[in-house]
Amino acid sequence: NAGVTQTPKFQVLKTGQSMTLQCAQDMNHEYMSWYRQDPGMGLRLIHYSVGAGITDQGEVPNGYNVSRSTTEDFPLRLLSAAPSQTSVYFCASRDRADTQYFGPGTRLTVL
């Protein structure tokens, strides 16, 4: 099992550009989520999904969009990048024992 994979590892964007952060898991987990991690702060939940076709907002959803067409994939879209979205983004999936497995992260810089 590859676990949770994320691409790209690094990305630099200009203000106003859009992009999609990819996330995939091969553990057949229903629950997936996206977090951002900023210095001095805990990971904050952006969006989550409890299964294919079902998504909901987390703590900091503004400026981000998600969809869940398959169990395996949960992409995160930045609609119009802003410098405040410079962060490290982590995707996670959860098993039935409540354990969340995190991907390696995407480091995003918005200029």
Next chain:
Amino acid sequence: EDQVTQSPEALRLQEGESSSLNCSYTVSGLRGLFWYRQDPGKGPEFLFTLYSAGEEKEKERLKATLTKKESFLHITAPKPEDSATYLCARGGGYNKLIFGAGTRLAVHP
């Protein structure tokens, strides 16, 4: 509002010097208290889940305990490879995790 507070922010230990990390959390609606380890440039790695006061779990040199308001991560005789950031999180509705800012642990030989 759900909150998780970790202390200290940073901790420096000599190899073999035991210590504890603290995590205090809002109690209402708790659905599990989670500990993760995060190495630089990597995603968090699951360590423990605790559900009820008095519960304890151990893994190698780490032991996590839970009271009604706090959780502790005890590190016994740490080694340099235990150096990492340790994250605490409380579970809430839909198993959303609310994370603390973490404790950066450095263990020196």
